[in-house]
Amino acid sequence: MSQPDKTFTLINGKRGSDTNAGIPWRNRGFQFGDGVFETMRVAQGKIPLLALHLERLWIGCDRLGLALHPDFPHWLEAFQVNLAETDSGVARIYIFRTDAGPGNYIQGHTDSHCALHFESTPDISANTWLQDSVELRSASTRLTRNKNLAGIKHLSRIEYCLALKDFIRTENTCEALLFDTEGCVIETPHHNIFAVRGSSLITPSLENVGVKGVMRTLISQLIQQLPELSWVETKLFYDDLLACTEVFLTNALKGVVPVSKCNDQCWPEASSVAFKIAHLIAEFTKDR
Template structure:
C-alpha cells in the first residue's frame, strides 16, 4: 500500500527550500481510514484550521483535501492517512514570506499492527525523562516540530512498553509521546490541561463528549506525577489506537480495563464504527 499526493499530483518530491524542511514550519493531521473513508474528518479539519489560524498559514479548501483523501483511500479497508501542510518556500531566514504559497502533502500508510491484548488487557508505560517546553501559542495544535516526542520515544526499546508519558518543564503531566492521557480517580475522569503545551487530540474530545453523555463527571485540570499514584484507572487515546487501557506505569499496576474505562472504550469504538465526513 502506498500513495502520495503533493499539491494534488502524484509524486514524492518537495523543494529543498520548503519551510517544512527548513524550519518545521507547518502542521499535520493523522487520520484513520476505514472502508475507504476518513474517520472524524470534520474534527480533523477543525483542528487543522485552528492551527492555520495560529501560524498564519492559509487553510486549504477542505473539499479539495477530502477529494484527495478519498482518492488515496479508495478501496482500503483500514489505513492511515497523513496530511502535511507547509507554509511553502520563501522568506529570508526565519521571516515568513509576505505572500506564502502553502504546500500540502497527503500520504497513505498501512494500518499498524498491535497485539489485541493492548485493548483487552491494557498496556505497560513508562515516564519519560524528556520534558515538554511550555508555549501557549503552540499548545493544542499539531505543528511539525516534534523533536521532544522523538527524543522521548528514543528513551526505550523494550517492545513490552507501548507508550511513554511526558511531563512539562514544570513537572506537570501532559500526554503520551503519541497519545492523550486520562485518569480516573474516585469516579471522576481527569485529563491534563493543555493550555501550555501538548496536542489536543481528536479522540480526547470524543472521550470527553462521551463522558458528558453518560453523566460521568470530568475535569480538565493540572495534574502532577503524584496524581498517577492516586488514580484507580488510566487510559490513553489517539485517532489510530482509539482507547488503550493502561495496566502499568513503571512499577505501579492499575485495573485494566477499569469500569469507567470500559464504558468509554465502548463509546469510542461505537463512534469509530460510524464512518463520518
C-alpha cells in the same frame, strides 16, 4: 480486477510519482518544521473522525499563519476517492509553508503546500477501539511550555525526539510518560492520558504544552452520555496520577489503550471506564 494501492501520496493534488510532484528543498516544512499535520485512522475506505481532524488542522494553520491552498478541498476530495478503494490503514495530511522570505522571516498568512498520504495497515480494525494494555515509564527530559504551540500538532517534533533520546523501549507495550518543566503529567509521545478518581474523569490541562488529540476532543463530548462521570481538565502531578483507580491512553488511531502499570505502580487489568468509552466511540464512528 486490480488490487487497491497499499500506499499512495498526493502532493498538491498530484500523485507523488508524477513529474514535478516533488517538494522543493527550500520548503519551510523541511527546513524548519514550519507546518502542521494530522494522522488519521482509515477503516473500510473512510476516515471516521475526519471532521474533528480538519477542525484541529484549521486551528493549527491559523495559529501558524498558514493559508490553505484554494484547491485544498478538491485535493482532499480526490484523496477520499482513492481511499474508497482501500480497506484499513493510516492517512496523513501535511500542510507546510512555501518559501516565505529570507531566514525565519514571514509576513502574515502565507501560502502552503499540501501532502496527503495513505499507507495500508492491517492491524487497524474498523470495529476495534479498545486495545491491549500497556505500561508507562517516566521520561527524564521535560517538555517546554509554549502557549503559542500548545494544543496543535505542528511538524517540529524535536522536543519529543529529545525526550525519547535516552528512553529505552524494551518492548512495544511500553510507552514514555512525558512531563512539562513544572513536573505536570502531560501525555505520551503519541497519546493523551486519562485517569479515573471517584466520579471524575481527569485529563491534564494542555493550555501550555502538549497536543489536544482528536480522540480527547471526542471523549469530552461523548462523556455526556455517562452521567456517573464528570469531565475534569486540570494540572495533574505524578502523585495524583498514582492515586487514581484507573488510567488509560487515547489517540485517533488506536482509540482507547488501558494502562496496567506506571513505573512501580500497578492497576487492575479490568478497566471499566476505558471499556465504556471505547463502546461509545464505536457507536459514534459506526457508519461514518
